[in-house]
Amino acid sequence: MTRIKDVAREAGVSVATVSRVLTGGPVSTGLRAKVETAIRATGYRPNLSARRLRSQHSRTIGLIVSDIRNPFFTAVSRAVEDAAYDAGMRVILCNTDENPEKEALYLRLMQEERVTGLIFAPTRISAEALSQSPLDFPTVLIDRAGPPGLHDAVVLDNAAAAGTLVSHLLEQGYRRIGGLFGNTSTTGVERHAGFAAMLSARGLAAPAQFVAPTADAGEAELLRWLAAPDRPDAVIASNGQLLLGAARAVRRLGLSMPHDLAVAGFDNETWTGLVGPGLTVIEQPVHEIGTTAMQLLFDRLSRPGGPARKMVLSGRPILRGSTGPRLRAVAN
C-alpha cells in the first residue's frame, strides 16, 4: 500500500507538502498540481488511522440504539449517517437490544474509538447510571430522557402525543380505553403519564399494561386482555412494535376495527396505512430527530461550556379508520 512518502518522492516534494495538499493547507499552485498528479499516479489513499492518531480527533460519531431493525431507529440512524458523512464524519452503530451489559460494552468501545461525540438512546436503567459516571465526549440522548440537565437531548413530546390519542378516542365515543406501554424505556413512562392524565381529567379509569416492547409481548398481552372481564373497547399501543402486536391480535381474533376494538398507536410505519381501515398513529419526525441530534452535537462541540439543551419535538397525529366513531349497540 502506498504511503505519503511514496507520493512525496514521486512528486519531488517533502511529505509535509503532500500533507498540506491533502488537508487544504497553503501550497503553491505549481506544487499542488505536481502532488495531485503524483497522488493519481500512485493511487494513494491516506491512512485514516494514522491521521486520527496524529491529529487527535477521530471525526467519528457513535450511535447506540436498541435495535436498528426498529423502523424508528432505522430512520433516525439514516438521518444521522447522512448528516455525519456530509460533515466528513463517520458513524459507528451499535445495537444494545435493551441490554445494559451491551450498553456498557459499547460505551467502552466509544471511548476506545475516541469518538468525537455520541448519540445515544439509553434504556431506563442506563439512563440513571449516566449521572454516576460522566462520559468523555459530548453526548446527545435521543428518544429517551436521561438525568435532567446533564445531557443535550432530543425527544418527542410524549405526554402530549399520548394525550392527543386519548382525547381523539374520547371524542369518537370510546370510554373504556386501555394502554399498552413498553417497560424498558422512559418513553413508555411518559406516554403513560399523558394517557393517564387525560383520562383521569375526565374522571375515567386508565387501565394500563407495561410489557416488553416487542410485537410478541404486545400481541400476547392484548389477547389476554380482550378475553378478560375488564376488556377495553379501545387500545393505545405506545410504540410501533406493540402496535404491530395489537394489529396481529386483532387479526387473529378476526375483530373488525373500530367496531370490535378501536386501535391507535405510535410510529407511522409503512404498514399502518394498509391494514384494515388504516391505523391511527402519532407520526414521529424521525428525520428531524436525527438531524437535530447531530446539530446539537455540533453546537456542543463548538461551545463546550453551554447549558444542556433539550429539544422537544411534536408528533403529528394521523387519523385513520381504526379510530372511527363508536357505534352504539342497538337493541334489536
Add this chain to the structure above:
Amino acid sequence: MTRIKDVAREAGVSVATVSRVLTGGPVSTGLRAKVETAIRATGYRPNLSARRLRSQHSRTIGLIVSDIRNPFFTAVSRAVEDAAYDAGMRVILCNTDENPEKEALYLRLMQEERVTGLIFAPTRISAEALSQSPLDFPTVLIDRAGPPGLHDAVVLDNAAAAGTLVSHLLEQGYRRIGGLFGNTSTTGVERHAGFAAMLSARGLAAPAQFVAPTADAGEAELLRWLAAPDRPDAVIASNGQLLLGAARAVRRLGLSMPHDLAVAGFDNETWTGLVGPGLTVIEQPVHEIGTTAMQLLFDRLSRPGGPARKMVLSGRPILRGSTGPRLRAVAN
C-alpha cells in the same frame, strides 16, 4: 486521556507488559494483577487508532448497501454487525441510494479505513465496473451478482423463486400475469428471467415492466397498467418496495385481492401478513445472508488464494390469501 505509559508507571512495569496484558500475551500472574489494578485505577482505555496503525490491521468490515431503510438491508446489516462484533470487529455502514457516485466515494473511504474486508450490494452499473479495477481487500457481494468468478457472493436463487411464484399463480388459475421489476440491480433481471421462462414454457405471454425500485414507482406503474387494455389479472412485484407500491395501488383503487387482482412478491416484511387477505411472498433468509457473507469473508481472509465461491440460498414461499384461487366470472 490516560495512555499506556501512565498505566505502566502506575503498575511499576514497562509499557510492553501492559500491552501484553491488553492483548493476552505471556505475563506472570503477579504482574498481570498489578496491571489490571492499574488499568482500573486510571480508567485506561486503549486507543484503537494507535493500535490499528501499529498492528496494521483495522479489524473493520465495510458494509455498502443502497439504503438501510429497506427492511431487507436492515435485517442483513443487523446480522452482519452481530457477527462482526462477536468476532471483535467493527462495521462501517454506507448507504449509496443506488447512486454510482456515492458508491465510488464510499469505496474510496473503505480504502482509507484500510478495511479488513467488504460486504457490498452493488448496483448493476458498479457491478460491471468491479471487474475493471480490483479492490485492495476481500469483497463479498450480497443480493446482487457481480462479474462471474471474481468475487465471493451470497445471493438468492432469484430465477427459481420468481418461477415458484408464477407457477403458483398458474395453478391458482391466473393466466394474465404481469411482472414489476427493479431496474437498478441484477436481481430484477434474474427474477424477470425466472418469471419469463416459466410463463413462456406454458406458451403464455410474460408482460413485464422495469421501474425504479421504489414504492412510488411501483404504485404509479401498476395504476397505469390496471387502467390499460392489457390489464393483468395477477401481478408479481420483484422486491419489497415494489410490492408496497402494488399494495397501495390496490388499496387506492379499492380492489379486492385476489378477486380483482392477485398479488405476489418478494420480501416477507412485517406488513405483508396483515394487509387484506395476506400477501403471498418469497421470504428471503435475511439473517443467513448476513452471517453467510461474514463467513465467506472470514474464510477468504484465512485462505486468500482459493477460488471465488458463490452461495446460492433459496427463498421460502409463503402462500397467503392474495393469491387465492381465481374465481371464474359467472354470467348473470
Add this chain to the structure above:
DNA sequence: TTGAAAGCGCTAACAT
C-alpha cells in the same frame, strides 16, 4: 511557501 524532524499511542522485534 517549503522542508526537516518530532511524536501521536501503541505493538512487536529484539535483548536480557
Add this chain to the structure above:
DNA sequence: ATGTTAGCGCTTTCAA
C-alpha cells in the same frame, strides 16, 4: 517473563 526501543503513517511545529 520482562524491558528497551524502533517505527506504523501521518500532521504539525519549527526553521529557513
